Each structure stands twice: as C-alpha cells, then as structure tokens.
Amino acid sequence: MSTDGMMKDIAKRVFNVEIESLQQVAALLDEQFDSVVKTILNGKSRVVVSGIGKSGLIGKKIAATLASTGTPALFLHPGEAFHGDLGMVGTDDIVILISYSGETDEVLKLIPYLKHNQNKLIAFTGYPDSTIAKNSDHHLNIAVEHEACPLKLAPTSSTTAALVMGDALAVALMECRDFQPHDFARYHPGGSLGRKLLVKVKDLMRTDNLPFININATFTELVLKMSEGRLGLVIVGNAEKIDGLITDGDLRRALVKNPDTQTLMLNDMMNDNPIILxxxxxxSGAEQLMIDKKITTILVGSPTARTINGVYQIYNG
Known part of the structure; x- marks a missing residue:
C-alpha cells in the first residue's frame, strides 16, 4: 500500500487534535490560575515541581523554564524523594504536583509529608475530583477529550496541555515581575543573548599586534601592514593618537578612482572620523550601532582623546 501523503495527513491530524485540546484547556482556565500566580509571587522560597513518567519529563521542563525566567525552581523525582531527596523541600517551598489522572501512586505518597511540612500544593490534573486535586491548595485543570495517539493511550495531548499550562504560568509570572531581557541574560550568560547583554566590548576586542601605520607610509607599506594585521584594515597613527582608519573597502575604492599606486596617498583613502567606542x-549596543551604520569594525578607546586600546569586529563574535 502506498504511503504517499499518508504520513503528512497523520501529522496534520495530530496537530489538529492537540490544537483542539489546548483550546479546550484554555476554556477551562478560571480564577484558580490567578490564585496560583499570586501564591507563587508571594512565596518566600522556591517552586518544586514533581511528577513521574511522561508527567515527570514535562515537570523537568516546567521547572527549567521557571528557573530561567525569574522563578527559582527545581524538579523532584517522586521515587528519589523517599530515598533522601525530600530533604530538598523547605517549609516555604511551593510544590507543583503533575499527574493527569490525579491518582499516580508515587505522587500521592508525597502528599502526607508535604502537608506535614506545611507546603502549599498546586495540582496539574485532568480530574478536579481526583485525590491529588482534592488534597491540593490549588488545582489547574488540564483535561483533554482525546489523546492524539490512535489508541487513545499514549500521553500526547495531555502532556502538551501540562506543558503549555506550565509555560502560561511562567509567562504570567514573568510579566508580573516585569522580567526584562537583561534579567533573562543573567540566567543565560552562555547564550547569545547573555553575551550581548552582559559582555562588554573590551572583553572581546583584539588588542595584540594592532596594525598601526604612519600617515606618510607608502602604498606598498600600507598593503603589507594590512595583510600582516589580518583585520582587513590599518589604523593610521598610533595608540596615543590616531589620524584615521583605512579598511580594505576604502583601499579598493581608492584604486578604482586612481589606479596609480605611486601617487596614492593615505590621506586619499583614509576615513579621518572613524567610530571609536x-x-x-x-x-548589544555596539553591534546595533554597527548594524545601523552598516560597518563590521569599530575602534575601541577614548572617542574624545582619539586613543585606541583595541579593535572589535562583529563577525568575530
């Protein structure tokens, strides 16, 4: 039997089922969501997320998203909890329990300890009358009519619903805290955003063997110095006082106007007012300026004294 087009049809069916499921869960949102957000905002410590199986995998992602967006959070595996990991849970922690059925044995066993520990409990389940839902302070309903699985067995729509509920919670908390890009960058220093918002130009500029050249140098000396520097430019002057900048583009444009290299002077091709930061x-600011000016290189130093400490090029970062 030919499968031409069948796989795509299956994929579309899954997308449609899960989209419809998310719409169903969105319609179930009520004042409980507001209460959960307020509870976490007023909390004095962390959010502990717990679940097992597929719900556990979703729980790990929710904890990671919360932690990276301004809400201290960690994941607690229910099985490991009874072998010492309950010590991770402080009395001020708020605990999110994820179980679609609301009857998962490993999660249920946590409740007596958490209640004794006076933790606030938030349940993500598809059944408001379930044991976990009834024993929690707040319940977020993630009920879906159908799993996308053709057997209606494998968690698909239900895990997507739990994941999106976690995302909705994280985003609501971000907005309530006025969480900004620079806050995000602090938690992601290794990412591109962290680099742009936390790293300074001086941290990435090149400082060794900068290609300085005297303004009276010959065309041949200019070409040799530009090749030696491997930056596609020469800096006319010295570190204490620069006269200007010549890039390989400036050099090519000068040659088009005057092919006679014997009569070409550095003054003829030099930009005597280069950008110095x-x-x-x-x-972040440096690269935006470079994009706006359509340049790839800036000099680093004192703009007023025209002294130079280094060179930063956008394609090096």
Missing part, C-alpha cells in the same frame, strides 16, 4: 560599552 569606550571599552565599557556593552556588545
């Missing part, structure tokens, strides 16, 4: 400028 202070080294304490952040990469």
């Amino acid at each position: 202070d080294g304490d400028e952040y990469i």
Whole structure:
C-alpha cells in the first residue's frame, strides 16, 4: 500500500487534535490560575515541581523554564524523594504536583509529608475530583477529550496541555515581575543573548599586534601592514593618537578612482572620523550601532582623546 501523503495527513491530524485540546484547556482556565500566580509571587522560597513518567519529563521542563525566567525552581523525582531527596523541600517551598489522572501512586505518597511540612500544593490534573486535586491548595485543570495517539493511550495531548499550562504560568509570572531581557541574560550568560547583554566590548576586542601605520607610509607599506594585521584594515597613527582608519573597502575604492599606486596617498583613502567606542560599552549596543551604520569594525578607546586600546569586529563574535 502506498504511503504517499499518508504520513503528512497523520501529522496534520495530530496537530489538529492537540490544537483542539489546548483550546479546550484554555476554556477551562478560571480564577484558580490567578490564585496560583499570586501564591507563587508571594512565596518566600522556591517552586518544586514533581511528577513521574511522561508527567515527570514535562515537570523537568516546567521547572527549567521557571528557573530561567525569574522563578527559582527545581524538579523532584517522586521515587528519589523517599530515598533522601525530600530533604530538598523547605517549609516555604511551593510544590507543583503533575499527574493527569490525579491518582499516580508515587505522587500521592508525597502528599502526607508535604502537608506535614506545611507546603502549599498546586495540582496539574485532568480530574478536579481526583485525590491529588482534592488534597491540593490549588488545582489547574488540564483535561483533554482525546489523546492524539490512535489508541487513545499514549500521553500526547495531555502532556502538551501540562506543558503549555506550565509555560502560561511562567509567562504570567514573568510579566508580573516585569522580567526584562537583561534579567533573562543573567540566567543565560552562555547564550547569545547573555553575551550581548552582559559582555562588554573590551572583553572581546583584539588588542595584540594592532596594525598601526604612519600617515606618510607608502602604498606598498600600507598593503603589507594590512595583510600582516589580518583585520582587513590599518589604523593610521598610533595608540596615543590616531589620524584615521583605512579598511580594505576604502583601499579598493581608492584604486578604482586612481589606479596609480605611486601617487596614492593615505590621506586619499583614509576615513579621518572613524567610530571609536569606550571599552565599557556593552556588545548589544555596539553591534546595533554597527548594524545601523552598516560597518563590521569599530575602534575601541577614548572617542574624545582619539586613543585606541583595541579593535572589535562583529563577525568575530
């Protein structure tokens, strides 16, 4: 039997079922969601997320999303909890329990300890009358009519619903806290956003063997110095006082106008007002300026004194 087009049809069916499921869960949102957000905002410690199986995998992602968006959070495996990991849960922690049925044995066993520990409990289940839902302070309903699985058995729509509920919670908390890009960057220093918002120009500029050249140098000396520097440019002057900048583009344009290299002077091709940024400028601002000016290189130093400490090029970062 030919499968031409069948796989795509299956994929579309899954997408449609899960989209419809999310719409169903969105319609179930009520004042409980507001209460959960307020509870977490007023909390004095962390959010502990717990679940097992597929719900556990979703729980790990929710904990990670919360932690990276301004809400301290961790994941607690229900099985490991009874072998010492309950010590991770402080009395001020708020605990999210994820179980679609609301009757998962390993999660249920946590409740007596958590209640004794006076933790606030938030349940993600598809059954408001389930044991976990009834024993929690707040319940977020993630009920779906159908799993996308053709057997209606494998958690598919239900896990997507739990995941999106966690995302909705994280985003609501972000907005309530006025969480900004620079806050996000602090938790992601290794990512591109963290680099742009936390790293300064002086941290990435090149400082060794900068290609300085005297303004009276010959065309041949210019070409040799540009090749030696491997930056596609030369800096006319010295570190204490620069006269200007010549890029390989400036050089090519000068040659088009005057092919006679014997008569070409550095003054003929030099940009005598290059952009100089202070080294304490952040990469984000520097790169935006370079994009706006359609340049790939900036000099780093004192704009007023025209002293140079280094060179930063956008394609090096």
